[in-house]
Each structure stands twice: as C-alpha cells, then as structure tokens.
Amino acid sequence: MKAGDVLHYYQYGTQTTNQAGHLSIGGVDTLELAHEYGTPLVVYDVALIKQRIAEFKQVFEAAGVAYKVTYASKAFTAIAMYQLLAEQGVGCDVVSGGEIYTAQQAGFPLATASFHGNNKSAAELEYAVTAGVGTIVLDNFHEIDLLNDILTTQDKTIDVLLRISPGISAHTHEYIMTGQEDSKFGFDLKSGQATTAFEKVQALPRLNLRGVHCHIGSQIFETKGFEMAAEAMIALLAQWQQQGFTAQVLNLGGGFGVRYTAEDQPLAPQDYVRDIVKIVKNQAAAAQLPLPEIWIEPGRSMVAEAGTSLYTIGSRKDLPGIRHYLAVDGGMGDNIRPALYEAKYTAVLANAPEAEPVETVSIAGKYCESGDMLVWDLPLPQSKPGDVLAMFVTGAYGYSMASNYNRNPRPAVVFVENGQARLVIKRETYADMAHLDVNESPSHL
Ligand SMILES: Cc1ncc(COP(=O)(O)O)c(C=O)c1O
C-alpha cells in the first residue's frame, strides 16, 4: 500500500478527530480509553452496530417480505453483545454449547436462536433442547438420529432446517469458502444427500422441518454467488413441493464482505440483502412456490467495521533498505487473521490520525512467530514508543478467535456510544490463564 492509499478513518461509523487532534470513537477519545483500560483494547462503536441492524431490517421492511435477521455469534460474542442483539430485536446463530451458555447468561431469548455446526455433540444438542433454542440447523445424518433420540427422551418436538451444501464456489479465501461441493458442511445437493435427509426428517414427527439453510462463505464481494445459491435452493424446494412439502423458511446465511483496506470493494451491506430479496422473490414466483420467510445470518458485516483495536507501540527494528519493524503489545493472540488468511488491515496513530505519513513501517506483534505480523507496509507518521496505534475493522473474528498463545492475556473489550465507554469484557489476568492448571507439586520437587 502506498502513502496515498491510506483509508481515511472517518469512513467508519462515528470515528472522527476530536478537538485534541485524537481519534475519537462514539464520542470518546481513544487515548483516554487506552489510558483507562490499557492496551491491547478492542473498542466497539455501538451506534454503527445498531445502524447495520437497522439497515438490514429496513431492506426487508421496504420489500414487504417476511424475514428474520440473525447475527452469527462467532464473529464476536459476549454477554453484552447478546444483550445488544436482544434489545435490537435480532436473532442469533450459535455454534457451540459455549455460545448457548453465554446467550443464556445474557438473558437472550433463545427461541430466536439457530444452532449450527457440523459435529454438534449429543451433550450440546441436549443442552440446546433443554435451554429452548428455537431452531436446530441439521448438518448430517448422525445428528438427525442424535436429535431425534434426545427429543424422544424429553418428549419434545423442535423446529429444524436442513443445511444444504449447494456446490457453489464463492470468490473468497479458500479457507473461508463453505458452499463448494467438497466441503465438510451440510448435506450435499448434487449426490442426492439433501433429498435423502429430507425424506428421513419427514418421517420423524419430532423434527418439524421448516425449510433449508445454506451459507456459501465469508467476505464475499458480489451477489452472483448468492444468486446461484438461491436458485439451487428454490429448485430444491420446488422439487420437495412435488413431494407435498411447503417450505416456510429459506436461510441464505451470511458472508457479506466488508472493506478492510482500500483494495476491498464490497457492496454496502444492505445492498447484498436487497439483491437477495429480489432474487428470491423472482425465483420463487418463477417456480410457483409460496415465498418463504427469508433469513440472513450476517456476522462480519454487522460488527467488523464497528471494531477498532488499540495497541501501544514498543520496540522498533530498522533494516535499512529492507524494512522498518514497529512492534506492538498485541498480535496474533488477539487477531489471528493476518497470519491465518493473509488478511490486510490499515491503522493510524491515535494521537495524530490525520498526520501525513513520513515512512512505511510493518507492524509486528509480540508473539514468538515470524508470521505474527499485523500489517505489512503501512504508511505512518513519525511514531515513538508509547504511542497508541489504532487498527481498523477488527470487530469480526478478532477477539472471537483470540488465544493465550505464549500465555499472553486476551485483551479487554469496551463498547462506546454517546460519549460513554462501558467495559464489556475484562482484560484476562495471568491468574485467569493459570486457573485451570492443576497445581499438584510432586513430592520430589
Ligand atoms: C453458517 C454460517 N452462518 C453465518 C456465518 C457468518 O458469516 P459472515 O461473518 O461472513 O457474515 C458463517 C461464517 O462464515 C457461517 O458459517
């Protein structure tokens, strides 16, 4: 990236430069946040999350179709996040007992949640049924039997969707594609697994089949993939209608791309949805199918741009003619995406977000891996140890994929809105990290 290519930060939500010349988010000075809560710190712009939710809903409302917006918890979750979702009237998708537990602790209405996963355990399914999760998205034959046994024992019924793998290769990183034929997720369409699953579920009265789900991948920039997926799903539902089944729900997943750097050219989040609604309406009409409820499951597009990570700059290594490394107090432990997907980000100095860059530096993390780099070739003004670096668009799959590698604590997380900051996840302590260790000193020590 060249100096002129730096994305201007105020393109995201409430970010602005305040009177002190510092980066402010949600009306709160980021230097004050770093001072009060320490770094690394993940800051969420709550107004931007609310705006995204409102935009998604508005598209459906304007189209006059039945819908459900469910947030993919895996992008970022915490008790406060589930509470925000509940307050904003959106559902969620959960993929583990841990996510169900957190939602439950938050008082989230689990009836609006869908449970996903390619290998849900019997214990997790039992927990979901007992806790009142509304919909189970069935992924494989093994799970159909497990769930049916649990429902029989508890004498219950539950709504289910069938996750279909539509055989579509979305244009994104290979590791985050999910809809292609060779995928671990869902019932394969081409080989007929989907219809075999449909027939099996129809024969089990405790499983109330409401429709189908598919998710073609993540960080997708065009609507063609969604169009192909919708076409495949409608064709399947039309076939099942011949067998006497009318689908009530068509869940087309998430995957709407966001702009991490100037290289990314996504649509506006609501434009993906507008296209999806149009496509589904047209195709359902063409197939003479009653229009099912359209469900979407955005994760990244709901929270990525709302998140900014603050780091403190520490050491520097200059290799003349090769590279200038600037190291910060976080890295792959709080954001694995650059190391895992070669994901690109941009950043500014929080104390001088609009200052002209004077050099190109590479931002290194503090973990014992050469691949622990956060940003390569970032144009930056002159900085010094102790300065705060603000890295943008870290709200999705950053904290949620965080680890304790090297026994570094995971960062704290704050929500900011209307000039107020609220701690929503405490910084992990050394003791937190050691508390699961069994400390039985052997007698010979
Ligand atoms: C089943 C399912 N739904 C929704 C999502 C959310 O995707 P994204 O964060 O790209 O919107 C994912 C993750 O890719 C997923 O696997």
Ligand SMILES: N[C@@H](CCCC[NH3+])C(=O)O
């Ligand atoms: N974790 C991935 C996306 C995978 C989404 C889960 N299906 C990312 O950071 O981009």
